Amino acid sequence: MKRQIPLVLVLIFGLFMVIQYFIPHESSEWIYEYLLDWITIIGVFALVLGIWSLFKVNYDKISQRKPDRGYSLVLLISLFATMFFGFFAKVDGSWGLHFSTADGLQSYMYRHAYEYIIRPIQSTIFSLLAFFIASAAYRAFRARNVLASLLLAAALIVMLRFNPYLGPLGDYISEAANWLLNVPNLAAKRAIVIGIGLGMVATALKVILGIERSYMGKG
């Protein structure tokens, strides 16, 4: 029971979705949209599990007096404060928690938490890539063998494509760079994409047929 029912569910719903793709009729579309809603709703319910997990890991750190517990406290306070402000709003002249209207999204603290905490940190972490792309290039682009040399040469040519200090050579490099991007790069991507497509279909097929079931757990 515990293992059979889930596998049967996977099979039935999987097969239905495959067939649905070929039926344009309204009724099939209606079920399709309804099922996608299911997925979304299950996902949001699961978020409670996620937040519980986050809370527990950090609460344990605090209660067991682990060395970095101060930061866990920062995390928990900011988590619950942001959630509180997301629901706390002034509606019809009185302050309160509002779950059924989206007024909380407009509240001062909630908006500022995004604008002045999430956004700067997010773009700064993203911008660390400027440095990491440099260090990765320095570390890995060594002409150790043919493959590494090809990788290195292609990257160097493309990186030099707008360098103004190369004189007439520059024109050739920028043309070569365009060629690399439009020809070998395209061929490589095409092959990878086809391979991925077949791999995906094979994996999905194995899941539906119950051959691949390690995600389902035991007992």
Added chain:
Amino acid sequence: MTIFEKMMAIDRRWVFLLLAVVVVGTYAISFQIPIRINSEVRTIYEFVDKLKPGEIVYLGIDYDPSNQAELHPMAYAVMEHCFRKNLRIIFCTLSQYGPGMVDAAIKDITDSLKLDKTYNGIDYKGRELVNGIDYVFLGYKPYYALQILAMGQNFRLPFPIDYYGQPLDSRPMMQGVVNYKQVAVVIDLSGGNITDAWISYGQGRFNFPLALGTTGVMAADYYPYLNSGQVLGLMGGLLGAAQYEKLADNPGPAVDGMRIQVFAHLVIIAFIVLGNIGYFTAKRRRAKEGK
């Protein structure tokens, strides 16, 4: 540890530091770098440069703020160039989020034109730009393809009044200006499908000189039109904008951006080269010792 082995194993924090210093340094200190001019940008510049004072340029600001970083420098460079040459501009935007941006740009260029400037060795006196005489701003209308076609009949069909609420006929500059026939060149700056509409519905139907400015990623797709002569010139991304700024001797944000990019790339390339020199020398030494 020999010097070559050290070259192979530089602490990555030195890479970070040098990159940060170079980027911040080139950002803070303004200096000139050579910019290689591509012929497709030069043709646009020279076309505009040869126009006689009083001729009309149609400037389509058909992008939204998300492409501002790449395309705004082009718009500013072209505006400055045209107005200094005493050309007149018809501004128009076929992008929903364009109008506010164009209005702000016109205000900026009005301020900038009050100053005396010297470009390519020629002194230009500062002057006051007058709405309706030096430029008109038609505003925004949805369904760009339809508007491009309609303007081929008469600018007054889609835009009986301009952005500022003035009837087009009351604008001195628009006297006798009916459609593209009275316009010397159409310059379209866009980050999307509007470019295609200008080529097929605009240039294809009405056969006016068309110059394009696109984002860097898009540029490669429009070279065929350059070869077929449908498009007289093409500016691609920040690099294209920098080339126009350079040609007009008016270095601005695009040249600044390219300066930072060029040197940041050079830092990365230098480290790659350093690593490889170290690698090969160490390898050769090991091979020798092995013997």
Added chain:
Amino acid sequence: MKPLLITVSLLSLMTAASFAQSDPPVEQPMATDSTMVASTPSITPPAPVSSLEAKDSPDDHGHSITLSWEPSADDGAGAATVTSYVIYHSTSPEGPFDSVGSAISGATTFTHSSAKESDAAGFLADYVDRYYRIDAVTADQTIRTPSSVVGPVQSSGQWYNDGRTPVAVAVAFFGLLSLFFLKRAKAGADLYVRPLGGIEAVDEAIGRATEMGKPILYVLGLGTASDISTIASFTILGRVAKRVAEYQTHLIVPCYDPIVMAVAQETVKAAYMDAGRPDDYKEDMVYFLTNSQFGYVGAVNGIMLRQLPATNVYMGKFYAESLLLAETGALAGSIQISGTDEVAQIPFFVVACDYTLIGEELYAASAYLGREPLLLGSLKAQDYAKAAVIICALLGALALNIAAASNATWGLTFKEFFKVTN
């Protein structure tokens, strides 16, 4: 959530189309203005469109009629007089006709449809007789020529999408191929697979972690449980966790998505049971971090530098964070094995990791690690499918070029057979 995206964008397109219907495309010029008349060249009425046809739109859910016509003779000639076509609709041949949209000059088709059942205003009922007329309109909106009326025509939904037949053929072909090889594998046929660098590294890396007494970090990426690459990653996690349990090393699995967390918990628990060490499984091995992309990266980077895992495994869906994670991992001195199906991120993993499973190799990994004949059988099916793709591509290119050389069109006909429409 790609299908969702497609649905949403389709819906918004349809909504845009229904807006187009309510809004006259070009405003009326002020014809009374005297200067205006002086500067506008007079426009003669254009020729009407010809061969107007109206049909039920094919391969759809109904509520849609497709019109097609031959453009007006005055469309595109010189400074064309026709700038647009306005489509009129009525449920009776006598009218009254309402404008339902417009098409740009040069267009020869138009689809009259309703966005959604719920959109009552634009709702186009099925099985109702409809009549259409098209006006060829000049830039001056008042000068236009109507076509003759066509109809009646009815809309209806179809039960099979003809345009997707190539996909049906491909899925059926691949499905049968898979079943065939699964059967052969079950029967005990010996199936060879070539060695794969990244896979052999997994075992080595777990051994190394055990020796060093350091944990193994397994990152499932930014996918949700609806991404196939994440599902593939679960199965790899299962194999890795089993070895980890056997070696009695510590495993860390921080998650981005709560469902992924729940599934990963089940997977790891089952792996520990398989390895005969159910008591070694701890709830805090698999935990949830945050559902914000860069928050997740920041936190995982922190884990790498603080807990110094011996090995980092990245399998699943990765976006810009691929290099952020892999470089930090390299800084921490961990051995790194990665695999993703996100094409744009593969180069960064290749550069920064010790071993990378490129694209399809990610999907093959669980079969490799499991070494179960059934799973290997499906690898064989994948290979045959690739061979079929290569053969079709070559045949197609050959047909096109030979046909083009002899000025025949059968090359194109052959190619069109593979085209997926709609």
Added chain:
Amino acid sequence: MDFETFLWTTFGAFCTLAIFSFLYKDNPFYKFAEHLMVGTATGYFSVLLWHNSLYPNLFAKLADGNWYMLWLNSSAPWYLIPGLLGLLMWTRFSKQYSWMSRWPMALYIGISAGLAIPLEMSNRVNKQLYAMMSDISWGNFFGSGLFDPISGLSQVIILVGAIAALAYFFFSKAHTGAFGGLAKFGIWILMIGFGASFGYTVMARISLFIERVQFLNRSWIQVAFDSSNTNHHSGYIIAFLVVAMAILAYIVREIVAHLKKSENIS
């Protein structure tokens, strides 16, 4: 910029610098910003999911406005099913019943897998195969107007390169002989493609850093020292200095620690 906004900006600037400090090494500033980010972002997106997804997609359908009356007045009662499935996920809180959470999980994965099969086949295999069948302009090689061997050759390379790279992905065939040669050419093409993509991305990544430098300069440093801030002029500078001093103090501490360490070694 008013003073209040400036204080918020200063906090944003502090977070920015704290994240950048990670490039030197893991440190208290980074830890603070990291944990703050995880907490705030999780809270932020959870609330967003409630307002934009769970409430309109489930409760609004079941309750017509009053979420606590969801057993009444429902316009779409069949939405009780996904609601119940969602609740089943919560059985994971109990050891005894947690197996029931596999039902919604199985549904989730089954639907996703079924959805993927035709969709990925169409988007990744059928459409790419269609694109691979190219009409190579042989005319470019053999006279007729422009002699353009590069573009003719390029089309051949795109086709052959893609086939070779596909050959590299064969799992059940050893890379030996002629097939091995083809697969080798395939991996070359892959590596060239990877190198080119890598090199192409550098520009965009540098731009991200430039944008952060601009933010710090224009929105923070220049505002702090803007003499037109007549009200609270000293406040702007004090706020700036607090952050600057904190970072300076940390740098000095690090240098001192470093010097002490090297003294001990010598």
